[in-house]
Amino acid sequence: MKTMEYKESTITTSRFTQKYKEAIDQDYLVGTQCQDCGATFLPPRPICRDCKSPRTKLVEITAEKGSLLTYTIIHVAPPSLQHMAPYVVGIVELETGQRLTAIILGDPAELEIGKNVLLSFDLDTKGPGRLRFRLLPESN
Amino acid sequence: MGLARRVAIIGIGMTKFGALGDVTTRELFTEAAYKAMLDAGVTHKDIDGVFVGNLSSDVFEHQMHLAPLLPDYLALDNIPATRTEAACASGGLALRSAIMSVASGMYDVVLAGGVEKMTNLPTSQVTEALAMCSDDIYEANLGVTFPGVFAMMARRHMYEYGTTPEMMAAVAVKAHDNAMLNPYAQFHKKITIDKALESPMVADPLHLYDCSPITDGAAALIVTTVEKAKEFEGQPIEVIASAQTSDTMALHDRPEFTGFRSTRIAADKAFKMARIERKDVDVVEVHDCFTIAEIMALEDIGFFKKGEAGPAILEGRTRRNGDLPVNPSGGLKAKGHPIGATGISQVFSIVEQLRGVAGPLQVADAEIGMTQNLGGSGGTQVLHILKKL
Secondary structure, eight states, X not given: OHHHHHHHSGGXXXXXXXXXXXXXXTTOXXXXXETTTOOEESSOOSSOTTTOOSOEEEEXXXXXXXXXXXXXXXXXXXXXXXXXXXXXXXXXXXTTSOEEEEEEESOGGGOOTTOEEEEEEOTTOOSGGGEEEEEOTTOO | OOOSSOEEEEEEEEOOOBOOTTXXXXXXXXXXXXXXXXXXXXXXXXXXXXXXXXXXXXXXXXOOOHHHHXXXXXXXXXXXXXXXXXXXXXXXXXXXXXXXXXXXXXXXXXXXXXXXXXXXXXXXXXXXXXXXXXOTTTTGGGTOOHHHHHHHHHHXXXXXXXXXXHHHHHHHHHHHHHHTTOTTOSOOOOOOHHHHHHSOEEEETEEGGGBOOOOEEEEEEEEEETXXXXXXXXXXXXXXXXXXXXXXXXXXXXXXXXXXXXXXXHHHHHHHHHTOOXXXXXXXXXXXXXXXXXXXXXXXXXXXOTTTHHHHHHTTTTSTTSSSOBOTTOHHHHHOXXXXXXXXXXXXXXXXXXXXXXXXXXXXXXXXXXXXXXXXXXXXXXXXXXXXX
């Protein structure tokens, strides 16, 4: 029966990465929610990390804000991003609990762990690379 | 879990590490491998298999299918040859594969090597190639470089434990001091904490001197059983533990950023397999790809409590004459970091220490040594513990 469960799950037909990319291109985030234990993951994944169930479904992650867990200012950049250097990259915990890595926009002098950031998207980029967070003024 | 047959390393070989110009991957590998064979006293016909760690001859040298190419150039005919790729732990994984193949009884004598020829590309392209070792969709695509990943960990370590740029610089100063005495090392120049802190930023808070260099080089080991070792000349050093584990690819998917869960898990496995305590280790080579990585490795393996490795390094406790000598070879930072060769080279250094032939690098009375080889941002960990027979 377990095999049946796998066959019936979204796992054999899912294109979660593509769905994530399409959502990002339309200015929103999709993750997955486990249909057995309810845990939500971003980026989306076909098997629940918590309970290992393959019964997961795509859900929109509605967070707009998050807080900065750590960051760096990249001075030596790969060729594709050299024109932006120095730029800030950080890990953000969204208000819904999930974490993502992205470029952080705002005044580097204002950078501090724990500061609040706003989800945004770079209009000139396509795909996952367009994800941005913007430092919120007078946060905390 | 354990080794079904007792395993020993009986031969070691290394090339000089550095920016070596127009030499090729196959030439570097052949030099290291032949030196290891001579050291062990094995001939071509004794070798049953080859494992070679290499990150990316594909990107660096436009050469794939490296596994048969290397024994071909070494004139090892019709032999099972396997390439292992686990980012910067590719070499450690080649050794572990060799150990498993010997312990299982599949092979009796195995060549475990590692090689990387990196300096053909300019720094920015190497940075881009190395970034492929992080999650391409969710990290590299977002502008993260490898120094960037470790910089984010350093920032969090500073925030939670009060680690300072001076403590990180002290790792680099010690590495350069040790490398001064290592003929294989890429750098033979002393630096100071002030000089390290004045060096250009790569990924804030990591300066240039917090980062290991881009390096060409190869290293090789001959692995056999403790029993079979008696048939050869090379002084055997026993492998008493080999441990490996993985972790999430992306840093943001982990519960904390101030260390590596994978190091802690692999270290627990290794000490259990070796049936020794942490205090029994006399010398260690850890994966200091960035200075903060050495601090975290010493805490994760359990030599120091969280937040205490930085101050200990600043006090000189990890120098060659300190209570725990760390990276007497100069480490990745100053000996150099030819990715695929690094894990093998760490074991080369420990074997020299345990044989008592490390010359000016020698740590007094070294009987048990350990290596920690980290892949990517900790997605792979390979640890080994070696003991004088």
